[in-house]
Amino acid sequence: MAIIHCPKCAKSISDKHQQCPHCNSNIGELNSEQVQQLQREQRIKKQQMFMNHSFLALILFLGGFFCLYFLQPQKETLQWYAYTLAIGVGCIWYLVNRVILVTLKKKR
Incomplete structure (x- = not known):
């Protein structure tokens, strides 16, 4: 289990989470391109x-x-x-x- 940053709200979460507990964004369904886009927007x-x-x-x-x-x-x-x-x-x-x-x- 590793700690990662949510691509939408940039808060620390576990990599096991399918949904961010802070912003309720479904990170399990995002592909790498969408993650990069969200990080760029942040x-x-x-x-x-x-x-x-x-x-x-x-x-x-x-x-x-x-x-x-x-x-x-x-x-x-x-x-x-x-x-x-x-x-x-x-x-x-x-x-x-x-x-x-x-x-x-x-x-x-």
Whole structure:
């Protein structure tokens, strides 16, 4: 008995299962071509999710930067800390997502 990943939901299941207990997909009836197609769709969905996260991170970064630049709050105030935090979190979040996307593309 080996542990495999469901081609539809990508959760761990036993290779003895004919139906995934998580998503109720009939994996016993799938041929190898259908399994590959489902895995390809899962990888694309995952890449799209990380692309969306990177766009949100970029918006957070740019929003903090433009607020800090144009509104010019006094240093050491709550607004200044909030804008600086938005810039830092947005930058780190963006970089992490881009690294994840690069590693996902190399796994092909």
